[in-house]
Amino acid sequence: xxxxxxxxxxxxxxxxxxxxxxxxxxxxxxxxxxxxxxxxxxxxxxxxxxxxxxxxxxxxxxxxxxxxxxxxxxxxxxxxxxxxxxxxxxxxxxxxxxxxxxxxxxxxxxxxxxxxxxxxxxxxxxxxxxxxxxxxxxxxxxxxxxxxxxxxxxxxxxxxxxxxxxxxxxxxxxxxxxxxxxxxxxxxxxxxxxxxxxxxxxxxxxxxxxxxxxxxxxxxxxxxxxxxxxxxxxxxxxxxxxxxxxxxxxxxxxxxxxxxxxxxxxxxxxxxxxxxxxxxxxxxxxxxxxxxxxxxxxxxxxxxxxxxxxxxxxxxxxxxxxxxxxxxxxxxxxxxxxxxxxxxxxxxxxxxxxxxxxxxxxxxxxxxxxxxxxxxxxxxxxxxxxxxxxxxxxxxxxxxxxxxxxxxxxxxxxxxxxxxxxxxxxxxxxxxxxxxxxxxxxxxxxxxxxxxxxxxxxxxxxxxxxxxxxxxxxxxxxxxxxxxxxxxxxxxxxxxxxxxxxxxxxxxxxxxxxxxxxxxxxx
Numbered sequence: 001x002x003x004x005x006x007x008x009x010x011x012x013x014x015x016x017x018x019x020x021x022x023x024x025x026x027x028x029x030x031x032x033x034x035x036x037x038x039x040x041x042x043x044x045x046x047x048x049x050x051x052x053x054x055x056x057x058x059x060x061x062x063x064x065x066x067x068x069x070x071x072x073x074x075x076x077x078x079x080x081x082x083x084x085x086x087x088x089x090x091x092x093x094x095x096x097x098x099x100x101x102x103x104x105x106x107x108x109x110x111x112x113x114x115x116x117x118x119x120x121x122x123x124x125x126x127x128x129x130x131x132x133x134x135x136x137x138x139x140x141x142x143x144x145x146x147x148x149x150x151x152x153x154x155x156x157x158x159x160x161x162x163x164x165x166x167x168x169x170x171x172x173x174x175x176x177x178x179x180x181x182x183x184x185x186x187x188x189x190x191x192x193x194x195x196x197x198x199x200x201x202x203x204x205x206x207x208x209x210x211x212x213x214x215x216x217x218x219x220x221x222x223x224x225x226x227x228x229x230x231x232x233x234x235x236x237x238x239x240x241x242x243x244x245x246x247x248x249x250x251x252x253x254x255x256x257x258x259x260x261x262x263x264x265x266x267x268x269x270x271x272x273x274x275x276x277x278x279x280x281x282x283x284x285x286x287x288x289x290x291x292x293x294x295x296x297x298x299x300x301x302x303x304x305x306x307x308x309x310x311x312x313x314x315x316x317x318x319x320x321x322x323x324x325x326x327x328x329x330x331x332x333x334x335x336x337x338x339x340x341x342x343x344x345x346x347x348x349x350x351x352x353x354x355x356x357x358x359x360x361x362x363x364x365x366x367x368x369x370x371x372x373x374x375x376x377x378x379x380x381x382x383x384x385x386x387x388x389x390x391x392x393x394x395x396x397x398x399x400x401x402x403x404x405x406x407x408x409x410x411x412x413x414x415x416x417x418x419x420x421x422x423x424x425x426x427x428x429x430x431x432x433x434x435x436x437x438x439x440x441x442x443x444x445x446x447x448x449x450x451x452x453x454x455x456x457x458x459x460x461x462x463x464x465x466x467x468x469x470x471x472x473x474x475x476x477x478x479x480x481x482x483x484x485x486x487x488x489x490x491x492x493x494x495x496x497x498x499x500x501x502x503x504x505x506x507x508x509x510x511x512x513x514x515x516x517x518x519x520x521x522x523x
């Protein structure tokens with residue numbers, strides 16, 4: 001085995017393209033990246049679509065599937081593809097969980113609630129899945145359905161909410177008759193209500209609980225009215241619109257009551273865990289839930305297999321085996337992982353194949369830097385310096401054979417749509433990359449630099465009217481892969497993706513990769 005430690009840096013949301021439009025990676029001052037691209041072996045690798053297990057190459061990648069692929073050296077069916085297959089085969093509707101949920105509503109004459117992100121972004125959810133659930137609920141005999149619609153504007157165009165609101169309301173109107181009634185009951189922007197992650201802002205989840213469960217909040221006659229009113233009042237894009245409640249005669253049309261069934265139809269786990277805790281945990285204490293209805297709750301997937309959260313779910317997640325961490329543990333190689341809160345789960349849970357627990361307490365060290373609870377464009381440097389401090393300390397300790405870190409800046413600041421702040425975010429990462437590179441040079445480490453998907457590289461798009469507007473979603477661009485070592489290396493020509501990174505780590509370390517892995521990129 002090569003005894004040189006390997007350091008892997010993931011520049012979250014930093015894609016690679018020669019297109020100038022909204023490209024804050026290109027417009028940022030990045031002397032470190034520029035030097036590495038000019039002097040080190042490098043290539044671009046795919047980070048979206050079929051390369052990371054998504055249904056088609058029209059599907060943008062995301063940090064979760066990206067880190068799954070980086071960490072396991074293989075391509076697994078992911079997210080939307082898993083749910084698509086389960087719906088098309090009918091397995092979802094044959095599952096014990098779906099049968100239990102619908103039977104409860106039929107027997108108790110109660111309501112089926114669907115909570116989730118209302119878009120076709122295919123990152124957290126897909127409106128087609130919601131339609132299939134509503135359709136089957138009616139066919140099964142459920143009489144009443146209520147939808148709690150979280151507005152996207154992040155994985156889809158920033159002000160596209162009404163497109164999806166109108167679509168789902170037209171769909172439900174066509175189903176409604178004397179025996180069935182479905183409508184939107186509540187909602188709000190995904191970055192304002194319900195969809196927090198990594199327990200960074202429980203206030204978002206509390207607001208979601210009060211809005212969806214209790215039916216408390218500003219009332220409107222329709223979701224369209226809510227969106228249009230808030231846009232006029234605040235000027236906010238969809239992801240930042242305040243919470244709303246749909247009411248009739250002053251009463252909410254869809255508060256959640258005893259005997260109801262509730263499905264969170266998001267398939268991605270990071271922003272689904274906290275609401276799942278609020279529904280599933282009897283001893284939940286992150287906030288005062290007040291009235292807690294007796295419901296059956298299920299997720300589209302089980303968002304955390306180790307925590308068994310939620311207890312009920314409709315589609316089984318991929319069982320990822322033979323990860324890089326397992327290979328390193330088997331070889332007795334200590335490893336270290338660090339990021340700030342916003343991406344800590346990506347270098348641990350997702351990296352290890354959707355596993356919360358370590359493969360070895362002795363050989364795996366995880367460290368989290370608490371993220372600030374503030375809008376990321378207010379401090380676009382985030383915790384990059386602190387992450388770097390930890391990486392350098394790990395290098396200098398001489399304890400670890402493999403060190404990985406994630407800088408969230410390009411992604412988290414890119415999602416705000418603030419181009420000036422995103423330029424600073426990319427520059428902040430570049431500054432810290434120089435420090436890591438210097439430490440690798442000083443201590444004889446191999447350095448690999450890549451990203452999990454694009455975002456900061458494409459922040460503008462043309463509307464259907466030909467007007468320029470902010471793009472807050474991930475891009476479909478490839479990402480860089482750079483290798484630095486004192487020893488000479490050459491990279492193969494070919495079409496590679498994120499899942500080829502782990503095999504390349506194995507090549508550099510002189511380890512025999514599992515037979516199920518893709519090939520490494522070294523010649």
